Amino acid sequence: DSGVTQTPKHLITATGQRVTLRCSPRSGDLSVYWYQQSLDQGLQFLIQYYNGEERAKGNILERFSAQQFPDLHSELNLSSLELGDSALYFCASSPGQGKNSPLHFGNGTRLTVT
Amino acid sequence: LAKTTQPISMDSYEGQEVNITCSHNNIATNDYITWYQQFPSQGPRFIIQGYKTKVTNEVASLFIPADRKSSTLSLPRVSLSDTAVYYCLGGDSNYQLIWGAGTKLIIKP
Secondary structure (H helix, E strand, O other), X not given: OOOOEEEOOEEEEOOOOOEXXXXXXXOOOOEEEEEEEOOOOOOEEEEEEEOOEXXXXXXXXXXXXXXXXXXXXXXXXXXXXXXXXXXXXXXXXXXXXXXXXXXXXXXXXXXXXX | OOOOEOOOEEEEEOOOOEEEEEEOOOOOOOOOEEEEEEOOOOOOEEEEEEOOEEEEOOOOEEEXXXXXXXXXXXXXXXXXXXXXXEEEXXXXXXXXXXXXXOEEEEEEO
16 A cells, blocks of 8 residues: 555546546655556656645646645646546655655546546 | 666566666766556556665665666566566656656566
8 A cells, every 4th residue: 555545546427527536645745746547558747746836747738737735635637528538547646856756656546538 | 858768578487587677878867767566557666766786675676887877677586476567767857757668577377
Protein backbone atom coordinates (compact mmCIF):
# COMPACT_ATOMS: atom_id res chain seq x y z
CA ASP A 1 0.00 0.00 0.00
CA SER A 2 1.54 3.27 -1.20
CA GLY A 3 -0.57 5.44 1.06
CA VAL A 4 -1.98 7.35 -1.91
CA THR A 5 -5.74 7.06 -2.30
CA GLN A 6 -7.59 7.67 -5.53
CA THR A 7 -11.34 7.75 -6.00
CA PRO A 8 -13.32 6.54 -7.77
CA LYS A 9 -11.61 3.37 -8.98
CA HIS A 10 -13.78 3.18 -12.06
CA LEU A 11 -15.77 5.79 -13.92
CA ILE A 12 -17.94 5.32 -16.99
CA THR A 13 -19.39 8.35 -18.67
CA ALA A 14 -20.50 9.66 -22.03
CA THR A 15 -18.81 11.97 -24.48
CA GLY A 16 -19.25 15.63 -23.70
CA GLN A 17 -19.59 15.06 -19.98
CA ARG A 18 -17.40 16.33 -17.14
CA VAL A 19 -15.86 14.26 -14.35
CA THR A 20 -13.75 14.90 -11.28
CA LEU A 21 -11.06 12.55 -10.07
CA ARG A 22 -9.84 12.80 -6.51
CA CYS A 23 -6.49 12.05 -4.91
CA SER A 24 -5.34 12.00 -1.29
CA PRO A 25 -1.55 12.01 -1.04
CA ARG A 26 0.57 10.06 1.43
CA SER A 27 0.62 11.61 4.86
CA GLY A 28 3.27 14.33 4.93
CA ASP A 29 3.75 14.55 1.16
CA LEU A 30 3.37 18.05 -0.23
CA SER A 31 3.63 17.31 -3.95
CA VAL A 32 0.88 15.77 -6.04
CA TYR A 33 1.33 14.67 -9.64
CA TRP A 34 -1.25 13.59 -12.19
CA TYR A 35 -0.50 11.15 -15.00
CA GLN A 36 -2.51 9.66 -17.83
CA GLN A 37 -1.88 6.16 -19.15
CA SER A 38 -3.74 4.97 -22.21
CA LEU A 39 -3.98 1.27 -23.08
CA ASP A 40 -0.53 -0.29 -23.39
CA GLN A 41 1.09 3.13 -23.37
CA GLY A 42 3.62 4.78 -21.10
CA LEU A 43 2.74 7.40 -18.57
CA GLN A 44 2.07 10.94 -19.74
CA PHE A 45 2.79 13.60 -17.15
CA LEU A 46 -0.08 16.06 -16.85
CA ILE A 47 0.57 18.42 -13.97
CA GLN A 48 2.26 18.81 -10.59
CA TYR A 49 1.22 20.76 -7.51
CA TYR A 50 3.37 21.53 -4.52
CA ASN A 51 1.78 22.74 -1.32
CA GLY A 52 -1.20 24.15 -3.16
CA GLU A 53 0.67 25.84 -5.99
CA GLU A 54 1.07 24.64 -9.56
CA ARG A 55 4.70 23.55 -9.94
CA ALA A 56 5.01 22.04 -13.40
CA LYS A 57 2.79 21.42 -16.37
CA GLY A 58 3.05 18.66 -18.91
CA ASN A 59 0.86 17.60 -21.79
CA ILE A 60 -2.38 18.61 -20.16
CA LEU A 61 -5.23 19.53 -22.46
CA GLU A 62 -7.08 22.82 -22.02
CA ARG A 63 -10.22 20.77 -21.29
CA PHE A 64 -8.47 19.39 -18.21
CA SER A 65 -7.74 21.31 -15.03
CA ALA A 66 -6.53 20.46 -11.57
CA GLN A 67 -6.06 21.97 -8.17
CA GLN A 68 -4.59 21.13 -4.81
CA PHE A 69 -6.52 22.13 -1.73
CA PRO A 70 -5.23 23.39 1.66
CA ASP A 71 -5.54 19.88 3.09
CA LEU A 72 -3.25 18.79 0.20
CA HIS A 73 -5.74 16.55 -1.55
CA SER A 74 -6.03 17.17 -5.26
CA GLU A 75 -8.71 16.97 -7.90
CA LEU A 76 -8.38 16.54 -11.64
CA ASN A 77 -11.30 17.85 -13.65
CA LEU A 78 -11.88 16.52 -17.14
CA SER A 79 -14.51 18.25 -19.27
CA SER A 80 -16.02 17.92 -22.74
CA LEU A 81 -14.90 14.33 -22.65
CA GLU A 82 -13.94 12.54 -25.83
CA LEU A 83 -13.53 8.84 -26.55
CA GLY A 84 -9.78 9.32 -26.62
CA ASP A 85 -9.78 10.44 -22.99
CA SER A 86 -10.48 6.86 -21.92
CA ALA A 87 -7.44 5.90 -19.88
CA LEU A 88 -6.06 5.15 -16.46
CA TYR A 89 -5.40 8.32 -14.51
CA PHE A 90 -2.80 8.04 -11.80
CA CYS A 91 -2.03 10.34 -8.96
CA ALA A 92 1.35 10.26 -7.26
CA SER A 93 2.78 12.09 -4.30
CA SER A 94 6.21 12.89 -2.94
CA PRO A 95 7.59 14.75 0.05
CA GLY A 96 9.49 17.36 -1.95
CA GLN A 97 8.97 19.28 -5.12
CA GLY A 98 12.08 18.28 -7.00
CA LYS A 99 12.17 15.77 -9.82
CA ASN A 100 14.56 13.54 -7.87
CA SER A 101 12.05 12.92 -5.11
CA PRO A 102 10.72 9.33 -5.53
CA LEU A 103 7.03 9.14 -6.36
CA HIS A 104 4.41 7.06 -4.62
CA PHE A 105 1.51 6.17 -6.87
CA GLY A 106 -2.12 5.39 -6.20
CA ASN A 107 -3.83 2.56 -8.03
CA GLY A 108 -5.51 4.90 -10.44
CA THR A 109 -8.95 5.77 -11.72
CA ARG A 110 -10.01 3.92 -14.86
CA LEU A 111 -12.05 6.28 -17.00
CA THR A 112 -14.16 4.91 -19.81
CA VAL A 113 -15.83 7.38 -22.14
CA THR A 114 -18.58 5.89 -24.31
CA LEU B 1 14.49 17.37 -23.20
CA ALA B 2 16.23 14.43 -21.61
CA LYS B 3 15.08 11.11 -22.96
CA THR B 4 15.66 7.56 -21.83
CA THR B 5 15.92 4.54 -24.08
CA GLN B 6 15.47 0.98 -22.90
CA PRO B 7 14.60 -2.36 -24.55
CA ILE B 8 10.93 -2.80 -25.31
CA SER B 9 10.83 -6.32 -23.91
CA MET B 10 12.94 -9.02 -22.31
CA ASP B 11 12.41 -12.67 -21.36
CA SER B 12 14.12 -14.64 -18.65
CA TYR B 13 13.60 -17.66 -16.40
CA GLU B 14 12.94 -18.10 -12.73
CA GLY B 15 16.06 -18.03 -10.62
CA GLN B 16 18.13 -16.08 -13.16
CA GLU B 17 19.64 -12.66 -12.71
CA VAL B 18 18.10 -10.08 -15.03
CA ASN B 19 19.86 -6.91 -16.14
CA ILE B 20 17.93 -4.13 -17.86
CA THR B 21 19.98 -1.32 -19.34
CA CYS B 22 18.75 2.19 -19.98
CA SER B 23 20.50 4.95 -21.89
CA HIS B 24 20.04 8.59 -20.91
CA ASN B 25 22.52 10.47 -23.03
CA ASN B 26 21.35 13.95 -22.08
CA ILE B 27 20.74 13.54 -18.39
CA ALA B 28 21.31 16.77 -16.50
CA THR B 29 24.15 17.14 -14.01
CA ASN B 30 21.92 17.22 -10.96
CA ASP B 31 19.48 14.51 -12.03
CA TYR B 32 19.23 11.14 -10.38
CA ILE B 33 18.30 7.95 -12.21
CA THR B 34 15.20 6.28 -10.87
CA TRP B 35 13.60 2.94 -11.69
CA TYR B 36 9.99 1.94 -11.19
CA GLN B 37 8.06 -1.32 -11.58
CA GLN B 38 4.49 -1.47 -12.82
CA PHE B 39 2.05 -4.38 -12.78
CA PRO B 40 -1.04 -4.32 -15.03
CA SER B 41 -3.74 -1.93 -13.83
CA GLN B 42 -1.62 -0.77 -10.89
CA GLY B 43 0.35 2.37 -10.26
CA PRO B 44 4.13 2.25 -10.70
CA ARG B 45 6.17 1.33 -7.64
CA PHE B 46 9.52 2.91 -6.81
CA ILE B 47 12.35 0.35 -6.94
CA ILE B 48 15.66 2.14 -6.64
CA GLN B 49 17.42 5.43 -7.29
CA GLY B 50 21.02 6.45 -7.75
CA TYR B 51 23.36 9.18 -8.94
CA LYS B 52 26.51 7.27 -9.83
CA THR B 53 28.44 4.06 -9.12
CA LYS B 54 26.38 1.36 -7.44
CA VAL B 55 23.33 1.35 -5.24
CA THR B 56 21.79 -1.76 -3.69
CA ASN B 57 18.65 -2.35 -1.70
CA GLU B 58 16.63 -5.39 -0.71
CA VAL B 59 15.01 -5.59 -4.13
CA ALA B 60 17.60 -4.66 -6.74
CA SER B 61 20.95 -3.14 -7.60
CA LEU B 62 21.59 -0.16 -9.81
CA PHE B 63 24.86 0.32 -11.67
CA ILE B 64 25.72 3.73 -13.10
CA PRO B 65 29.00 4.30 -14.96
CA ALA B 66 31.09 7.41 -14.44
CA ASP B 67 29.77 9.16 -17.55
CA ARG B 68 26.17 8.59 -16.34
CA LYS B 69 24.95 8.11 -19.88
CA SER B 70 23.43 4.76 -19.01
CA SER B 71 22.32 2.70 -16.06
CA THR B 72 21.64 -0.98 -15.45
CA LEU B 73 18.98 -2.33 -13.15
CA SER B 74 19.90 -5.76 -11.83
CA LEU B 75 17.25 -8.08 -10.40
CA PRO B 76 18.80 -11.08 -8.63
CA ARG B 77 17.12 -14.48 -8.83
CA VAL B 78 13.88 -13.39 -10.44
CA SER B 79 10.56 -15.13 -9.86
CA LEU B 80 7.33 -15.23 -11.83
CA SER B 81 6.05 -12.31 -9.76
CA ASP B 82 8.76 -10.08 -11.21
CA THR B 83 6.91 -10.10 -14.53
CA ALA B 84 6.10 -6.43 -15.00
CA VAL B 85 7.01 -3.29 -16.91
CA TYR B 86 10.15 -1.54 -15.68
CA TYR B 87 10.65 2.17 -16.26
CA CYS B 88 13.92 4.08 -16.18
CA LEU B 89 13.61 7.79 -15.46
CA GLY B 90 15.81 10.81 -15.80
CA GLY B 91 14.39 14.21 -15.16
CA ASP B 92 14.67 17.22 -17.42
CA SER B 93 15.56 20.78 -16.71
CA ASN B 94 11.93 21.83 -16.50
CA TYR B 95 11.22 19.74 -13.41
CA GLN B 96 9.19 17.22 -15.33
CA LEU B 97 9.67 13.49 -15.30
CA ILE B 98 10.05 11.90 -18.70
CA TRP B 99 8.61 8.41 -18.80
CA GLY B 100 9.60 6.21 -21.71
CA ALA B 101 7.73 3.14 -22.88
CA GLY B 102 9.44 0.94 -20.31
CA THR B 103 10.74 -2.59 -20.61
CA LYS B 104 8.21 -5.40 -20.47
CA LEU B 105 9.93 -8.19 -18.55
CA ILE B 106 8.45 -11.68 -18.81
CA ILE B 107 9.69 -14.35 -16.44
CA LYS B 108 9.09 -17.94 -17.49
CA PRO B 109 8.98 -21.03 -15.25
